[in-house]
Amino acid sequence: MAAFTSARPGEPTPAISDAHKGPTGVLEIPQRFLMGPGPANADPRILAAQSLPLLGHMHPPFLKIMDEVQQGLRYLFQSDTKYTLCASGTGHAGMEMAIANLLEPGEKIVVGNNGIWGTRVCDMADRFGAEVVNLQTAAGTSFSLAELTAALEQHKPAVLFLCQGESSTGVHQSLAGVGEACAKNGTLLLVDTVCSLGGVPMYADAWGVDAIYSGSQKCLSAPPGAAPLMLNDKALQKIKSRKTKVRSYYLDLNLVGDYWGWFGSRSYHHTGMVSMWYAMREALAIVSEEGLEAGWVRHEQAHKALWAGLSEMGLHPFVADPKDRLVTVNTIKVPEGVDWAAVCKNAMDKFSVEIAGGLGPTAGQIWRVGLMGYNAKPANVELVLAAFKDGLTQQGFLKA
Numbered sequence: 314m315a316a317f318t319s320a321r322p323g324e325p326t327p328a329i330s331d332a333h334k335g336p337t338g339v340l341e342i343p344q345r346f347l348m349g350p351g352p353a354n355a356d357p358r359i360l361a362a363q364s365l366p367l368l369g370h371m372h373p374p375f376l377k378i379m380d381e382v383q384q385g386l387r388y389l390f391q392s393d394t395k396y397t398l399c400a401s402g403t404g405h406a407g408m409e410m411a412i413a414n415l416l417e418p419g420e421k422i423v424v425g426n427n428g429i430w431g432t433r434v435c436d437m438a439d440r441f442g443a444e445v446v447n448l449q450t451a452a453g454t455s456f457s458l459a460e461l462t463a464a465l466e467q468h469k470p471a472v473l474f475l476c477q478g479e480s481s482t483g484v485h486q487s488l489a490g491v492g493e494a495c496a497k498n499g500t501l502l503l504v505d506t507v508c509s510l511g512g513v514p515m516y517a518d519a520w521g522v523d524a525i526y527s528g529s530q531k532c533l534s535a536p537p538g539a540a541p542l543m544l545n546d547k548a549l550q551k552i553k554s555r556k557t558k559v560r561s562y563y564l565d566l567n568l569v570g571d572y573w574g575w576f577g578s579r580s581y582h583h584t585g586m587v588s589m590w591y592a593m594r595e596a597l598a599i600v601s602e603e604g605l606e607a608g609w610v611r612h613e614q615a616h617k618a619l620w621a622g623l624s625e626m627g628l629h630p631f632v633a634d635p636k637d638r639l640v641t642v643n644t645i646k647v648p649e650g651v652d653w654a655a656v657c658k659n660a661m662d663k664f665s666v667e668i669a670g671g672l673g674p675t676a677g678q679i680w681r682v683g684l685m686g687y688n689a690k691p692a693n694v695e696l697v698l699a700a701f702k703d704g705l706t707q708q709g710f711l712k713a
């Protein structure tokens with residue numbers, strides 16, 4: 314090979330170092346069953362869509378795919394709003410986008426906090442200069458409408474945050490009536506649906522939810538990297554009438570929304586995540602083809618089948634009230650004397666099944682089993698049950 318002589322004509326060139334030479338050879342990945350709180354296994358049809366040839370991020374055929382994504386999201390959110398898009402990033406990008414745009418410094422947010430996502434929203438809102446009211450309830454429980462209404466009347470916040478599916482505790486927060494209570498108090502209702510969208514009912518317009526963010530890698534069966542987001546007219550008006558600039562350029566919905574065609578024309582803001590938006594287009598096509606209701610029923614049936622098997626083994630749910638149990642992320646109490654980590658390790662080593670431990674307030678107390686999207690099916694439930702049976706037998710909890 315001819316020697317490389319100079320970085321630019323006439324400039325001296327240092328010797329190339331191989332000290333940190335990168336990997337070589339074709340990447341290989343073992344097959345795993347991702348039955349923790351996410352990511353879930355991606356649908357092969359979605360992975361295939363991601364390997365299609367790239368289009369330019371402003372090419373008309375690509376803009377058409379973005380339009381299809383926006384339309385699919387309207388169905389998923391059950392909203393007629395014009396304002397849907399995907400943030401370029403994981404669920405946290407959606408979370409940060411919502412907080413950065415909906416709140417101005419000094420404005421109040423009441424955070425319904427019953428797990429780590431509420432805690433993170435408190436942190437984020439604080440970083441953006443908001444006044445945070447941290448409304449807490451015990452891990453494993455949800456907020457009643459009466460509790461939320463009292464907090465709204467007392468604080469009259471600009472925003473109320475709730476997490477529909479709290480994946481650290483396995484709680485499903487009811488949203489019925491909350492939108493109405495928010496509207497009466499001049500508050501916008503912001504909901505995290507990262508672990509729930511597509512797996513449990515969402516009726517954004519009927520429930521008066523003003524803003525929602527989510528994630529691609531859970532009930533939508535896509536890889537991580539897209540954060541679906543919606544605003545209704547009221548939430549968009551709030552952003553349009555801000556007195557201060559949104560403090561993040563990358564996440565400013567005035568700019569990102571423009572790229573997604575919210576305001577008529579479209580202009581470049583950042584390079585759209587071309588392959589990731591193909592994945593989202595395909596994920597949303599799968600949701601539309603199955604039908605929302607059929608998808609919700611499938612998730613519920615998987616949850617019931619899981620618990621039928623776990624109960625037979627003598628295991629108990631962490632969430633006491635059956636109404637509060639999230640079907641997509643199931644939380645299971647670790648019995649006295651059982652080494653939870655050994656059960657997870659055995660599941661991975663012997664069954665290639667991921668079962669997760671607790672997180673934040675539930676660390677060391679529970680296992681978490683995700684039944685989301687492509688994974689919410691009988692064969693996966695059986696595999697998880699087999700892994701538990703084997704692990705619990707090794708631990709002496711079940712008789713051999």
Ligand SMILES: Cc1ncc(COP(=O)(O)O)c(C=O)c1O
Nearest residue numbers: 403404405430478480507508528
């Ligand atoms: C309920 C909930 N919100 C937000 C997130 C953050 O999403 P991500 O990890 O995709 O950034 C997660 C991730 O597990 C989640 O479960």
